[in-house]
Amino acid sequence: MAEGPVRLSYTPRDMSGSPSDSPRLFLGADMPEVDRAPLVGGEVVVFSAGSPGREGPNEDAAAVLPFGPDAAVLAVADGAGGGRAGSRASTLALQSLAAALDEARNDGSLLRNAILNGFERANQAVLDLGVGAATTLAAVEIGEGAIRPYHVGDSLILLVGQRGRVKLETISHSPVGFAVEAGLLDATDAIHHEDRHFVSNTLGAPDMRIEVGAVRTLAPRDTLLLASDGLSDNLHIPEIVEHVRTGALGDSCEELAATARRRMYVPAEDEPSKPDDLTLVAFRPRVCRARRPA
Numbered sequence: 001m002a003e004g005p006v007r008l009s010y011t012p013r014d015m016s017g018s019p020s021d022s023p024r025l026f027l028g029a030d031m032p033e034v035d036r037a038p039l040v041g042g043e044v045v046v047f048s049a050g051s052p053g054r055e056g057p058n059e060d061a062a063a064v065l066p067f068g069p070d071a072a073v074l075a076v077a078d079g080a081g082g083g084r085a086g087s088r089a090s091t092l093a094l095q096s097l098a099a100a101l102d103e104a105r106n107d108g109s110l111l112r113n114a115i116l117n118g119f120e121r122a123n124q125a126v127l128d129l130g131v132g133a134a135t136t137l138a139a140v141e142i143g144e145g146a147i148r149p150y151h152v153g154d155s156l157i158l159l160v161g162q163r164g165r166v167k168l169e170t171i172s173h174s175p176v177g178f179a180v181e182a183g184l185l186d187a188t189d190a191i192h193h194e195d196r197h198f199v200s201n202t203l204g205a206p207d208m209r210i211e212v213g214a215v216r217t218l219a220p221r222d223t224l225l226l227a228s229d230g231l232s233d234n235l236h237i238p239e240i241v242e243h244v245r246t247g248a249l250g251d252s253c254e255e256l257a258a259t260a261r262r263r264m265y266v267p268a269e270d271e272p273s274k275p276d277d278l279t280l281v282a283f284r285p286r287v288c289r290a291r292r293p294a
Contacts, residue, residue, distance in 0.1 A: 023063070044281065098118075172199075244282060
């Protein structure tokens with residue numbers, strides 16, 4: 001962490017109208033390759049695809065939501081409830097979040113307040129479906145060289161330094177996640193635990209709670225990753241770190257997604273394997289190189 005306080009409290013400025021300033025939602029997508037785009041002084045990469053061998057829509061969703069030229073929100077939602085109920089829940093979650101940010105841009109509200117409003121509206125929208133649907137929602141605000149995470153459920157938020165140091169890893173809102181954090185269960189055993197898919201906190205629940213993390217400095221070569229459990233159920237955290245910490249961001253995410261999908265299709269001995277929808281969003285700030293004096 002940098003010395004002194006790091007502040008995140010954005011009020012939106014006029015947007016240029018360029019494609020990189022437009023909200024981008026990936027809803028029920030089945031992408032053949034990663035999507036790459038510039039974002040707030042860096043690069044964002046998105047991938048989302050449905051579970052191999054399963055009929056029905058992709059229940060995951062992702063969003064890249066600029067908030068003026070200097071800030072943005074990245075989000076991943078992993079729907080539950082089966083088929084179109086799960087897909088509808090994740091879609092509603094990200095549409096609600098995007099709408100809350102759009103309103104905040106128009107009335108000059110702070111981004112942090114807009115995100116919290118978006119989570120609460122998303123929860124109510126999923127409840128109003130009345131079919132027992134639910135979804136996770138993980139979101140990160142980015143800007144001014146810092147990030148702040150928000151999450152409900154077990155979708156992963158990970159911040160990794162270039163040398164492999166894990167600067168942030170969210171705790172899954174699940175009995176297995178809490179057991180790992182308390183030191184009662186080894187992370188390697190957790191990925192094979194029979195109750196690893198039970199989530200204790202989701203959107204679509206009357207007692208939903210939002211976990212808001214501390215503001216963290218974003219170094220020039222850090223990589224931020226948000227992902228559904230289609231990734232974390234098929235790769236251990238150290239493996240994910242090794243994939244994303246170096247190399248071109250788009251290429252690293254292509255390899256990461258390909259590895260997870262391979263394990264879903266063709267499990268090998270001693271490797272985790274769980275066919276599932278897979279979604280990831282990664283961001284890395286652009287490195288500014290100093291000019292040599294003339």
